[in-house]
Amino acid sequence: MELRDSNHQQRFPRRAVRWQLKTRELTFDRIPLLMGIVNVTPDSFSDGGRFLDPQAAIAQALQLVADGADILDIGGESARPNSEPVSASEELRRVLPVIEGVVAATKVPVSIDTSKAIVAQTALAAGAEIVNDITALNGDPGMLNLLHETGAGVCVMHMQGTPQTMQDNPTYGDVVRDIEQFLGDRLKDLVEAGIVGACICLDPGIGFGKTYQHNLTLMANCWQFHSLGCPLVVGHSRKGFLGKLLGDSTADRAVATAGAALSLARQGVQIVRIHDVQVVREALLAFEATGGIDVS
DSSP states (O other): OOOSOTTGGGSOOOOOOEEEOSSOEEEOOSSOEEEEEEEOOSOOTTTTTTTOSHHHHHHHHHHHHHHTOSEEEEESSOOSTTOOOOOHHHHHHHHHHHHHHHHHHOOSOEEEEOSOHHHHHHHHHTTOOEEEETTTTOSOTHHHHHHHHHOOEEEEEOOSSOTTTTTSOOOOSSHHHHHHHHHHHHHHHHHHTTOOGGGEEEEOOTTSSOOHHHHHHHHHTGGGGGGGSSOBEEOOTTOHHHHHHHTOTTSOOHHHHHHHHHHHHHTTOSEEEESOHHHHHHHHHHHHHTTOOOOO
16 A cells, blocks of 8 residues: 555645535535445445345435435446446436435435436436536536536546446556546536536546555545545445455455545545445544544
8 A cells, every 4th residue: 555645634735625516515524424325236246136126225225314324326327347338218217216215205415326417317307416427427428518507416436448348457657646637637627618616526436447556545545636626535335455455355345444434534535435334434433533533
């Protein structure tokens, strides 16, 4: 693991403290907000098939809220390595009843995890507040106009390649600098296209076209992305690099996910995207109460 500056807690670039969504604003304090994952898919890497039934997915979403989720990220297309794409109609068939049920049952903001404009548009009309796009709005030209018109929050992620190719041979000159450059350039392009900067959140894309060492280096240096001026969301939950770190690819990775979340909290990351909300929330509360977080 490479940590570029051991004194980074005292050398933070100024952190973003707000994120504008479609109809509301999120504010950030010392503890990261928790984005709970609801995969309405048969093939997601960790929980594929468990919540394919809409009622099961709604129940899971509400359980995550009870566990402390601040945002719910609902997705109907897996982005695991070598996953197969699905049609927009199938994606909507999976997610729309879940979004409608969740919006009717809780005030926690909903994010739609999609790269298709028609899916995003339908989800926003059903009450979603955020579009989480793994292609950084490059996958569908209709996304730019949709986000400009609706003023929804948007999460822009870095990915090298596609889900089908991203793990073939991930290569960087300097993984932190290269991704910082990509996100900075994309942020500039989106603002020039009319998307309000305050609506944009950035994601370095842990596991999306990165090796084990790339992932560890990024996790240790997420603080550097604060210089871009946007909130950060990091999705490391249960991912394969944690299994490799533990020396057991079949291990339950919930505790490792929580441990890594403490590092992200220490670096001032505003949002962590996770499956195990209760475990991570309790770890963060204890970490803060015992002096582990200092993002001044």
